Amino acid sequence: MLLPDMPLHDPFILADDATRTYYLYTSNDPTVSGVDGTGTMVYRSRDLRDWTRPVVVFLTAEQPGIWATDGGWAPEVHAWNGKYYLFTTLHNEDRPLPVPPAGRWGTPFQLKNHMRGTITAVSDSLLGPFTAVDPARPTPPENLMTLDGTLYVDPSGQPWMVYAHEWLQTIDGTVEAIRLTPDLTRTTGAPTFLFKASDAPWLNDQIPAGVPHQLPPYITDGPQLYRTTDGSLLMLWSTYEKNAATADGTISGGYVQTYAVSKSGDITGPWQHRPLLRDDSGHGMLFHTFDGQLTMILHRPFDNARGKLYDMQLVGHELRVLRQRTDLDGGG
Structure with missing residues (x-):
């Protein structure tokens, strides 16, 4: 398979040095994998151009007593202490959470808050099967509506889960971090607030006056931490940029x-x-x-997404795009 033919939302690549194989994890798509159900599948490649058909490595239906019914978003796999740990976001619309007050936005959003969060699953193999370490609840506090958990290990060796706290619950979405136990299976202490989406200075200060609340004001998605050679700490994350209100009131x-x-x-x-x-x-x-080339993969567009690859460069702590690898991802 080639990247233009592969449905890819929230793609994550693990480059396995032992086998010189790239493992590309994404949400299970039954039309490609041939396996029904919510979960994670993985493509494999030696050259980032030609990929195997995907193998399903995690299914919620195979986790007895799992709290979630849907999702399978933003899977990541990390090698840790001789095992492989999968983080993926699940949710259950039948398990409601409190709706926040309107706050400075005026009219409350008419959207249901429900249980959502990143779970942790473990395997001895990059090809799974992965088993949820706690089927009863997500890894971050279950009263928080969270998603897109990622692993960060600080200079002292302390592992953290960094995640996005949903705008659906906070209105102004945040990124937070919580310490993990050494086996990555549980959290310790309270979450630490890192920043809110509206801290990004180029985003609009607010939805234009009089425009219906049809889209969220500030979104946080997809955090990933990266330590540079000069010791700087970077975080990739995504947001929704509002450009203008149209005549019919949408944004x-x-x-x-x-x-x-x-x-x-x-x-x-x-x-x-x-x-x-x-x-x-x-x-x-x-x-x-x-x-040795620093590379970024992301998805575009949001709907019917495909994976796009970029050669990247670090100048101190400044991250630069050198070129899109249209020879690998088909352009667009």
């Missing part, structure tokens, strides 16, 4: 891939924000190819 715009730099070099920030790629692009992550 035009699209996803934008952005990144932030921690001024302290620590997970707690403070964070400075910069846009990276627009054109309805989002949920990017960085990895190194086997020849």
Whole structure:
């Protein structure tokens, strides 16, 4: 298979040095995998161009007593202490959470808050099967509506889960972090607030006056942490950029891939924000190819998404796009 033929929302690549194979994890799509159900599938490649048909590595239906009914978003797989850990976001619309007050936005959003969060599953193999470590609840606090959990390990060796706290519950979406136990299976302590979506200075201050609340004011999606060679700490994340109100009252715009730099070099920030790629692009992550090239994969557009690859460059703590790999991803 080739990237233009592969449905890819929230793509994540693990470059396995032992086998010199790229593992590309994404939500299970039964039309491609041939397996029904909510879960995770993985494509494999030696060259980022030609990919195997996907193999399903995780299914909620195979997790006895699982709390969730849907989702399978934003899967990531991390090698840790001789095992492989899958983070993926699930949800259950039949398990409601409190709706927040209107706050400064005036009219409350007429949207249902329900249980959503990233679960942790473990396997001895990159090809699974992965087993949920706690089928009864997500890894972050279950009273929070969260998504897109990612692994960060600080300089002391302390693992964290960094996740987006849904705008559906906070109105102004946030990114938060919570410490994990050494086996990554449980959290310890309270969440640490890192930043809110409206901290990104190029976003509109608010929805234009009189425009119906048909789209969220501030979204946080897809955090991923990256430590540079000079010790700087970067975070890729995505948001929705509102451009203008149209005559029928809707708001035009699209996803934008952005990144932030921690001024302290620590997970707690403070964070400075910069846009990276627009054109309805989002949920990017960085990895190194086997020849050492820093590369980013993201999806575009949001609907019917495909994977797009970019050669990247770091100048100090500034992240730059060198070129899109249209020879691999088909362009667009």
